[in-house]
Amino acid sequence: MSDNTKITLEVFRYHPEGTGQTASKPSYDRYDVPFHDDWVVLDALNWIKDNSDGSLTYRWSCRMGVCGSCGMMVNGEPKLTCAAFLKDYYPKVIKIEPLVNFQVERDLTVDMEQFMEKLESVQPYVIRDDVNQTDDGEYKQSPAQLARYKQYSMCINCMLCYSACPVMGSEPEFVGPAALALGHRYNLDNRDQGTSQRMDRMMEHEAVWGCTFVGECSTVCPKNVDPAGAIQQAKAASAQKYFKKFFVPKGAGK
Amino acid sequence: MSKSNEAFWWSLFSAGGVLAALCMPVFVLITGFLIPKLVGGKEDPALVFYDMFSSMASKWPVRITLFAVIFFSLFHCAHRIRHTLMDLGLRHSTGLLAAICYLSALTGSVFAVLALIRL
DSSP: OOTTOEEEEEEEEOOTTOOGGGOOOSEEEEEEEEOOTTOBHHHHHHHHHHHTOTTOOOOOOOSSSSSOOOEEEETTEEEEGGGOBGGGTTTSOEEEEOOTTSOEEETTEEOOHHHHHHHHHTOOSOOOSSOOOGGGOOOOOOHHHHHHHGGGGGOOOOOHHHHHOHHHHHOTTOOOHHHHHHHHHHHTOTTOOOHHHHHHHHTSTTTGGGOOOOOHHHHHOTTOOOHHHHHHHHHHHHHHHHHHHHHSOTTTTO | OOOOOHHHHHHHHHHHHHHHHHHHHHHIIIIIIIHHHHHTTSSSHHHHHHHHHHHHHTSHHHHHHHHHHHHHHHHHHHHHHHHHHHHTTOOSOHHHHHHHHHHHHHHHHHHHHHHHHHO
């Protein structure tokens, strides 16, 4: 490809905090960016920031699909921009927007606060009634026990699934795919003893039961976590718990 | 944040999905292909088909099985339709929507009982 080949990016711009001339209403700016076969959308954004417009704001870090910070809408689809190659869109214009279903902070960055609160609310960490002394050694886990939850532990919190989920758009209280999948991941972990306290949250109307099984979360997931599958399994576990309370007297079998 | 009775409806949905997926193809195979093939060469195949099917379906275990498949499948459909409509934007009158969907399934089930008893 010759050095002069260009591709056009149409980028969402919004600087809500500015005053006077620097304040802006949401708008789109167009940039002509050098086209290279091995460039991803994130490379193009970095080129814009270095060469064309230093005020462009977006999150990124690892450039290799591990950190989960560079998620954006690329032509209307939630994608990690470090994994979206320009050549897959060339010669068409690529439209870059912040992840939908989130509040925009500035340009392509979104407010993650609510997501973090939801994530915290399912207690995505190993909960123990008793904690072994270091001398007692580690908690053993067989390959089979690891396999039960490993897939769900691959989540990088990139929030693409929150942008893909139609329930998220119409019910902002919905706990959402990634958080529910991570809650389920710890419920499946044999070292964990916190299932019942985690399930109190996960059985709520806004949690697993908010899911209408559209499945888009699993389609867009860059790590093949399959949050939709995790939510369906969590629904089955919730249903078991729901019916159990009619048959098992309170406090029994604890 | 609220507790949910969705588990109850989801269980019917789930049971319906399993039963529909497992039993429906078998029923279609039996009533749509095997019996017609069996009676195909006979005189007045429709009558023979009816005799065979009604003698089979009038046995109580078969009636109960048929009812279970119909009942759960209807509630499966009702639940799926309800959530699809919610996805399409009908989120304001969810109680009414649920009532319409599940009452339809219930009505269908009552008709199924009447039909199965008459067999």
